[in-house]
Amino acid sequence: MTRLLLPILSLLVAGLFAASLLIGPAGLSPVDSLAALIRGDRLAETLVMREIRLPRALLAVLVGAALGLAGAAMQGYLRNPLAEPGLIGVSGSAALGAVLALQTGFAGAYLFALPLSALAGAVVAVLLILMLAGARGGSITLILAGIAVSALAGALTSLVLNLSPNPFAASEIVFWMMGSLVDRSMDHVLLAAPFIALGALVLLTQARALDALTLGEDAAASMGVHLARLRLLLVLGVASMVGAATAVAGAIGFVGLVVPHVLRPLVGARPSALLPASAIGGAALVLMADIAVRLILPERDLKLGVLTALVGAPLFLHLIYKTRAQGL
Amino acid sequence: MAAALALWAGAVAAAPPERVVSINLCTDQLAMMLAAPGQLLSVSHISHDPNVSVMLDTALGYPVNHGQAEEVFRLQPDLVLAGEFTSAYTVGLLRRLGVEVAVLPVVTKLEGIPGNLRAVGALLGREAEAEAQAAKFTATLERLRRHGSTAPRAALHYANNYTSGEHSLAHEILTAAGFRNIAAEAGLAGGGTLAMERLVMLMPDLVISGQAYPGASRSEEVLRHPAMEALRDRHAAGALSDAEWICGTPAVLGAVARLVDLHDAADTP
Structure with a gap:
């Protein structure tokens, strides 16, 4: 099963990616769409496929992979299934970093200023969470710390957007808190891709160390795991992925909670197997959500976070209930 | 519209008002055009915003109000000019305080603009000025109007992919300048x-x-989206200030004139 899981998930992502390219309000026929995408023969169709739908589908894959992988990695490190970037305020803080960069004009200062600012926001949040809840803190400490960080980041994001001289800024609070991929462009793909790829590389190389950590810190240290180094790389890897994803798509919650939870029984408890599976699973989930928002309300910008929360929040409540039953 | 005019007619029977306060961007413009010296006490603060105010220089000569009942009442107006979208609570409160409030309807047709001028003229007791402005508006519009057989198809594209369809002032402005509106299509x-x-x-x-607008917003990012840039590169394009498009006042002539220039430029290769 484990060996078949990654190919099956990859096939699912490929199918959803194709569906994402073929579904949209313009109502193009599938044949015309693909011909325009590949050959670029007709101007209008080519613009729709290459400049509007392709970046959207690519971003859904990138953002989903980032959130799924970051969630699995945080859960592996904290040995707590509730550690999810959105719930513990990492996405919210990344959004705050992005909003600050955009409203101060710093985002235009140089190419990667926007994702780097979001990354900085995410680093602060991950460090705060590790400091407050740490590897030895229980679930309750983790969730309480997450609530505090999320609330503060959300409030500051609202404040910055309300203070903006731009008449549209305040109405975008919902975008930064719920996330959307509508009308993104290749520029956004190029901004996010390097940081998400780098973060993925860093986290995947730590998979073995996270495996060892499941036996406890002392056992892991005796097996040659450098705990301080692991922590540093984990912080940077998670912040890089979540920061870049949030900078271009807003904060999309629950992906990092749902995906590892669904896949964990299929791959076993080993982080080294769960990390890559969660990345691909995350891509599938965000692609599905992004296709669903186009099918449910094609002319309006329904936010992705609404759908992921509808799936994720009940699961979250279930996990809390289970955790409570275990007396943790 | 007729009912609204009848309502004003009743208010106008008495002597012309001496202390007029306008709390809406569009009534600001009409009042500033028509009021006698000293008759208009205050205009809305939006008229001091260079992004949306067409009569900024004139407006800077008037003190501003923020359209709140309390501050308007303190000015002791004998007439308040408000727009259809002015908060109903503000209008209701002012009326309960005994202040005469005239609510001007939103105009979605160019033909309605002379009517608006005359209505405000009647309210202010400045019928002659209003008649002159209305005649000037109609004459200028007729001079600008383009009927050409080749009507280029134009797209109005605002933040959040907002656009204006058939029954809107923006559509009328486009059509007057000889364009077809793709949103209506x-x-x-x-x-x-x-x-x-x-x-x-x-x-x-x-x-x-x-x-x-100043500051950053995701809503406006669509204006610079590569797909839109590609459309703009292909043909003529224009970025137009919103100020001239917002109000059903003679300010729309500025928008028509700018569009006519774009139309003529497109016609001469």
Whole structure:
């Protein structure tokens, strides 16, 4: 099963990616769409496929992979299934970093200023969470710390957007808190891709160390795991992925909670197997959500976070209930 | 409209008001054009915003109000000019305090503008000035109007992919300048959003983009989206200030004149 899981998930992502390219309000026929995408023969169709739908589908894959992988990695490190970037305020803080960069004009200062600012926001949040809840803190400490960080980041994001001289800024609070991929462009793909790829590389190389950590810190240290180094790389890897994803798509919650939870029984408890599976699973989930928002309300910008929360929040409540039953 | 005019007629029977306060951007413009010296006490603060005010220089000569009942009442006006979208609570409160409030309807047709001028003229007891302005407006509009047989198809594209369909002032401005409106082709009746994909598939000859406001917003990023840039590169394009498009006042002539220039430029290769 484990060996078949990654190919099956990859096939699912490929199918959803194709569906994402073929579904949209313009109502193009599938044949015309693909011909325009590949050959670029007709101007209008080519613009729709290459400049509007392709970046959207690519971003859904990138953002989903980032959130799924970051969630699995945080859960592996904290040995707590509730550690999810959105719930513990990492996405919210990344959004705050992005909003600050955009409203101060710093985002235009140089190419990667926007994702780097979001990354900085995410680093602060991950460090705060590790400091407050740490590897030895229980679930309750983790969730309480997450609530505090999320609330503060959300409030500051609202404040910055309300203070903006731009008449549209305040109405975008919902975008930064719920996330959307509508009308993104290749520029956004190029901004996010390097940081998400780098973060993925860093986290995947730590998979073995996270495996060892499941036996406890002392056992892991005796097996040659450098705990301080692991922590540093984990912080940077998670912040890089979540920061870049949030900078271009807003904060999309629950992906990092749902995906590892669904896949964990299929791959076993080993982080080294769960990390890559969660990345691909995350891509599938965000692609599905992004296709669903186009099918449910094609002319309006329904936010992705609404759908992921509808799936994720009940699961979250279930996990809390289970955790409570275990007396943790 | 007729009912509203009848309502004003009753208010006008008495002597012309001496202390007039306008709390709406569009009534600000009409009042500033028509009021006798000293008759208009205050205009809305929006008229001091260079992004949306066409009569900024004139408006800077008046103190501003923020359209709140309390501050308006303190000015002891004998007439308050408000717009259809002015908060109903503010209007109701002022009326309960015994202040005469005239609510001007939103105009969605160019033909309605002379009527608005005359209505405000009657309210202010400045009928002659209003008549002169109305005649000037009609004459200028007729001089600008383009009927050419080749009507280029234009797309109005604002933040959040907002556009204006058939029953809107913006549509009338486009048509007066000799353009066809692709939003009307797409079946939009009034204002609304048109997904960028659909706009691109309609392949307009001209894209008229909304202005960018200071600060950053995701809503305005669509104006610079590569797909829209590609459409603009293909044909003529213009970025027009919102100020001239907002109000059903003679200010729209500025928008018509600018569009006519774009039209003429497109005609001469």
